[in-house]
Amino acid sequence: MDCPGNEQGLRYGGVTSLSDVAQAAGVHPGTASRALNPQTRHRVSAETAQRVQEAADRLGYQPNSVARALRTRRSHMVAILIPDLTNPLFPPIVRGVEEVLAPAGYSAILVNTDNDEAKEGHLFAELRGRQCDGFIVATARREHPLLEQAAAEGVAMVLVNRVTDRRPASSVTADEAGGVHAAIAHLSSLGHRRIAHLAGPQNLSTGLIRYRAFVDACDRAGLGPDDRPVVVCDSFSETAGEAAMHRLLRESVRPTAVFASNDLLALGALDATRAAGLRCPQDLSVVGFNDMPFLSRMSPALTTVHVPQRTIGAEAARMLLQSLEDPGPPRSLLLGCELVVRASTGPAPRN
Amino acid sequence: MDCPGNEQGLRYGGVTSLSDVAQAAGVHPGTASRALNPQTRHRVSAETAQRVQEAADRLGYQPNSVARALRTRRSHMVAILIPDLTNPLFPPIVRGVEEVLAPAGYSAILVNTDNDEAKEGHLFAELRGRQCDGFIVATARREHPLLEQAAAEGVAMVLVNRVTDRRPASSVTADEAGGVHAAIAHLSSLGHRRIAHLAGPQNLSTGLIRYRAFVDACDRAGLGPDDRPVVVCDSFSETAGEAAMHRLLRESVRPTAVFASNDLLALGALDATRAAGLRCPQDLSVVGFNDMPFLSRMSPALTTVHVPQRTIGAEAARMLLQSLEDPGPPRSLLLGCELVVRASTGPAPRN
């Protein structure tokens, strides 16, 4: 029976090492190394190369990446830092990252930070200790001394869906401002003249950017400050959205439309709307942001701004690999967003 | 300014090594190692220990896990194999795994296999080469020669949400049969006497188990073979569910209820139902499986069997860590499921 790793030359534990292969092929380990590495195979006679390759196959040799990493100082591992995998925004991003990393021979270590600064610092240090070659960071806090320092030290890093206020690092982001403008233009064209904003946490880059873009877009649409009430939520969650919406509905003059800083906030807002006995979209229109999966199946199907999550992940990975091969100055990639109109928006009700 | 790693003793590249710390503390690297490792700290004088610790802190020392792993043959890395992170079933499982791994000092490498055997074999070999200490495998093919061989070789491994036909490896699974029985009992109690099954792929453990349990439950409910038509889907996806449902609805005698092998199939079935001009649940009841996130917001809110995904992940991780500390015979943990009744099921229509 052909059972790899079951011949003489077997190391205890069933693992075949390079010297086993070398011995089996009758060459020096150094030569075996050269023969097996595509980069250096040409420095070895075709005949030897083949003999070594055959021995390796026969023994089921699998190179020990740890030893290789120690020697070459390249682990071929990339760390992905996200706030919470359970937030439906992130799985597509992570998948996009892996789609690019895997074929390039890189593996991804995934960690959840819960946007907790201490936790993040901890994890980051640990991952550096693991000799990760690069970092894809999708946590969105604006202030980020650790990352800034790391970037300054030349650690390869791509920021996703977020921008630091200073920009020492590369990033790939959605054109959030563009998306916000499209959303507000849509509401405006439906006749809405009083549009509220459920803003995300202002210490998160997305929260702030979308808030600013909202104000800007309302200005352009000719809405005065009183016609664009804002409630800031303390997290991007359904419960926060629901609470914020309740607060909003208590105000004397009700808005006819709500632009939420992300889909989860919007879903919470819908709950509050329903609880208040209002119908969406007849009494109140709601727009979200991100276009997380399955939104079209919800009731009502949520109008939102589509963010190309998988592409963002893939591009971030590409950018990281590139800067690993040949480090250069930071780059920023901006990907377009598109408004997806569904059932949660309609004409403004007449007073 | 206090800038770690910026003193003399600094290695090129800004990384501080153990000998730098040792030198700064005026001790031998071996001693520094002992002082810094909680396991061996007691073998060193309290005074030295503190001096070394201070030097380490001052220099911002971060141990090189790669070197450590090479020496100790423990990488403190665990691989998670899942079919597709984009399937909403998996993020909670992965999160649960990480919740347990991280505090224990383990990192998780995540890979998507798309249930592709070749890809999986490839990735698995690569991960073994990376010296992962253990594997959490959530891919559900029943036949799995690679894994079986690995398990036989003593590779630490926990299977999640799946069982191999032979059982050389540990596993954590939901009580799927129990869940199926609850679902069918529910439908039966609503008066349904003709219940169809949208079965999952029969080469996947979940697909087969749920199918068998369905047949069994129908028997107990007193339904004859003709009263429980089955359509097998070739993937656990919405499109497959939709196609299967269309096929079902073309049959002469229509079922009054459908039990789908998972939520995605159920969602697809709902599409087909709507397209055929039937209302759910008035004309047809639908039950899913898994209770993936946001189901309660869909229209109609799907009745389904709740699987404790996060718990499954956490328990799998615990089990893996345990078997890493002290390998023993395989264990199997079965976690209870609960039927969640929502709006997609109702009384059987009268003929």
Add this chain to the structure above:
DNA sequence: GTGAAAGCGCTAACAG
């Protein structure tokens, strides 16, 4: 084109 030897950073035996 191939062998010899050094060394990545760490830990674990072994001395003393």
Add this chain to the structure above:
DNA sequence: CTGTTAGCGCTTTCAC
């Protein structure tokens, strides 16, 4: 209690 030494498995100079 601490210093010394060897070596994990690999790559990479340097000789020949």
